[in-house]
Amino acid sequence: MSAVADPLPSWNEGAAKTAILDFVRKTTDATNPDFVREEDRIATFDQDGTLWVEHPFYAQLAFALQRLAGLAPEHPEWQSTEPYKSALAGDMAAFAKFTMNDLEQLVAATHAGMTTGEFQTIVADWIGKAKHPRWDRPYTDLVYQPMLEVMQYLRASRYTVYIVTGGGQAFVRAYARQVYGSQPEEVIGSSLAAQFGYDANGKAVLMRPPKLLLYDDSSGKPQDIYLFLGRPPRAAFGNSTGDQQMLEYTQSGGGARLMALVLHDDDKREYAYGPDSAQTDTKFGAFTQALYDEAKANNWIIVSIKRDWKRIFPFER
């Protein structure tokens, strides 16, 4: 770190930081046997819990519940029909028990029925105003500075960086340029099947019907990476069982590969919900003991927020 500026200044020295630096150095050094051509330098990042805070609930869930409340006056039947009733009541215990079908109904009610352009405006308006309850700051402030540095370091090293999220692709794309510097084509996520048609003036338009096309979590991640990119990434970052298959797919490519998991073990500065914690609901993924054991057995990097991150958020100076 002497003469050259440290590309990861928010990271403490340690095994995780060293592994990231070593990986990038060897894959970008044409004299190294692990050199990777620029066109194959692909890195993928999970979003929730990997690039920004996902507790006590996903930003997109807050969006869905607030939008549901806003639409409720037009749907009096929701007051007595599940899953709307519990969702409107903010009944988190009931929410934890929602099935995938319940969640799809909530997505249909809040994320569908408009044009793609209208949805983008709805999300952009919301994300500009909504605040995280703990920090009372925009969700977009709660990105992890150390991970932004990794994204930037990879891009400066001619890697193309993709977000691969179980969250909604159109939702994340609405703010990804501003927050991550990620273009729309660099965001892969769960998607409704857009439907082509024409507006009243005969102009081409894409609608959002309530029909799920891609569910980009767990096995969906490698499947969608293959669909979009045609090959495994060289580096992949996640934080839960929802990312397990993405990391396994990354490793399956052989040669120099970087697999990393963010471990949430800092209940003071952020949250602690790793294998030692009481979190048992794996509906949306969790860092389970089994995942920890798999990571260790395969030499995946475990990034401890407590030990490895000097600073967590950009606003902490």
Place this chain on the structure above:
Amino acid sequence: MSAVADPLPSWNEGAAKTAILDFVRKTTDATNPDFVREEDRIATFDQDGTLWVEHPFYAQLAFALQRLAGLAPEHPEWQSTEPYKSALAGDMAAFAKFTMNDLEQLVAATHAGMTTGEFQTIVADWIGKAKHPRWDRPYTDLVYQPMLEVMQYLRASRYTVYIVTGGGQAFVRAYARQVYGSQPEEVIGSSLAAQFGYDANGKAVLMRPPKLLLYDDSSGKPQDIYLFLGRPPRAAFGNSTGDQQMLEYTQSGGGARLMALVLHDDDKREYAYGPDSAQTDTKFGAFTQALYDEAKANNWIIVSIKRDWKRIFPFER
């Protein structure tokens, strides 16, 4: 064209060439009101009939029929079951009447049931050996030199160029790097739903089950462009009703946009199957009179192979 080298040397001077040059110049000139930022410089190209020869049948159809014949000894029941029977007999009259369901069965028999890596090898082996019946040359020799020049000119002008094909995405990706210089993520096409799993050694692997996920033709083109790229392209090139909606979507974005259709009107040097011809089967798209009228009404560029292309194939010197 004086001091600066002509980026489109295989094009005759005329309205089509001028329109392409003007579009690129104004969208890349920071002082022009039609300037487009580099991150939004997206161009999409249909493949069959736009980038390479599609007559008398698609290369991918030749692949499917030859692979079907190779697999037939393991499937004696195909000799007496449709659509396999007609396909194996090379009965083009019967083939012209195949339904989408028939075609899906042929795709299932020839394009599914192996890993993604195995399929890539199968296609690469085939494309390296197969020859077009008229020219007795590899299909990959039958790309249009003028269109390769447009792709190259756009790339040199910091456009990202995508192939958006009704053909199979994995099929086209298997040779797109070599033939078009297109990376896998720059090929959007019809796709089976890859399925994540593990091989006998516990290694992550993606299988190709016989399940269609994306049918990337007609309305599927703008839908998939939105899925992959999140916004309309700035320029789009096609040649048939299968590209109509892609061009309409491109135009819907407003501002400086380039919509172009290749008209096959040269039966001596290639084929003639435009609005004046006897081609009436629009199953896979055709250049109909209605499309011609829409193009004229919207100032889309019509590229006449006969008039606009000085040279058609790279091997013609």
